[in-house]
Amino acid sequence: MPSTERESINFKLPKTLTAALRTAAKERNTTATELVIQGLRHVLGDVPGVETSVETRLAQLEEQLASGSSSPLDNSTERRLTNLEGKIESLSDRIAQFEGRIMQLQHSFNTPNRRYKSGYPYQYNTQPPQLEPLDENKLAMRLSTNVSTLQERHSTMGKEEFEKWCSERDPSKRKWRYSEKDGLYHPVK
DSSP: OOOOOOOOOOOOOOHHHHHHHHHHHHHTTSOHHHHHHHHHHHHHOOOTTOOOOHHHHHHHHHHHHHHTOOOOOOHHHHHHHHHHHHHHHHHHHHHHHHHHHHHHHHHHHHSOOTTSTTSSTTOOSSOOOOOOOBOHHHHHHHTTSOHHHHHHHHHHSOHHHHHHHHHHHSTTOOEEEEETTTTEEEEEO
16 A cells, blocks of 8 residues: 655644543544544544545444444445455355364374274384394494595494494484494394
8 A cells, every 4th residue: 555645734733632632532542633633534524635544444434333424325436345345255165174174183183094903004012123243334424424434433432432332423312332243233232
């Protein structure tokens, strides 16, 4: 909405009127200037080149309703009201559709899948998969390092210090221990 250019004008108003204006503005959560503009519009009517703010239009409608004026609406206002009613109905229908879809989604998330006896796929009463022993290459990749660094750390650190270093780098914080029997690194339980 284009803004209307404003000009500052000084008026001398009685102090009681100024106080009442400020109080009314505070109660309506607006400014004293907006209330003065509304009053001028009430007296002057529509002035070309001056936009009507939403607050002003609402105040006008409130005034019409409060005064009980039952003046017939002109054709353009009647058309706009009919158009507005149609849009509101359309929005209500769309909201109802969204609510229906949301309820369907909630139902599908809360209802176990009937194809599986236990309710969910892959739900077995077995132990979780165990990590297999790894060679130097695979362990180095798991720890995001290279084989030479892994070998150097293994040879220079003590057994517990090496396990701690591995757990700090392992994505699952798992400790690893080298076995002389098979030459592989085994996860420590």
